[in-house]
Amino acid sequence: MYTLYIGNKNYSSWSLRPWVLMSELDLAFHEELVPFAEGGSWEQFRRFSPSGLVPCLVDGERAVWDSLAIAEYLAERHPGVWPEDAAARAWARCAAAEMHAGFSALRNLCPMNCALRVKLRDSDAGLQRDLARLAELWGEGLARFGGPFLAGATFTAVDAFYAPVAFRLQTYSLSMDAPADAYAQHLLALPAMQRWYAAAIAEPWVDAAHEEEAAQIGEIVANYRVE
Secondary structure, X not given: OEEEEEOOOXXXXXXXXXXXXXXXXXXXXXXXXXXXXXXXXXXXXXXXXXXXXXXXXEEOOEEEEOHHHHHHHHHOOOOOOXXXXXXXXXXXXXXXXXXXXXXXHHHHHXXXXXXXXXXXXXXXXXXXXXXXXXXXHHHHHHHHHOOOEXXXXXXXHHHHHHHHHHHHHHHHOOOOOHHHHHHHHHXXXXXXXXXXXXXXXXOOOOOHHHHHHHHHHEEEEEEOOOO
């Protein structure tokens, strides 16, 4: 059985990608959650991940690190990771790669913190460009391939790569256009996303650096962490 090493569910957007993909596709795996350490996690993550980062998928003696590499590794072994249709598959790979490498303003200004609700202090031009591009990209996928997922009727890796965005939109009360907002709500309602969220707000670990980051960029208006 696969072992998937992840970080804190409340904060680790990168960990969410393969976790939700494997969960929604019913791929059996053992979850190994290693909390972030104060002052840095590189040394403890290096025990299982060559990069010292999460996520990392271990398959026997083989370690596969980086969320995009994990998706491709799984696609070689299991159907359904990418769409069957060639056009949808090409588009989905492009969209996933764009998320993997881009949207820096959204990442930096709106780090994932599932438990909090934050009112941003400023409207950043870079963030607005990222949101406009998200709405354009999601709208294109939904219109071209018929929805309700980005590349068609079923959940695939491209949806997994945008799943952390849905949590970010919820945390920071960000809105786009109606189709994009509806798609984000559809992601949040998925059984695997609901399980991730419930576990995230129930985690006993609070990482000071992540919490300070949220406090610096906006006003914390609610905290749904289970005490």
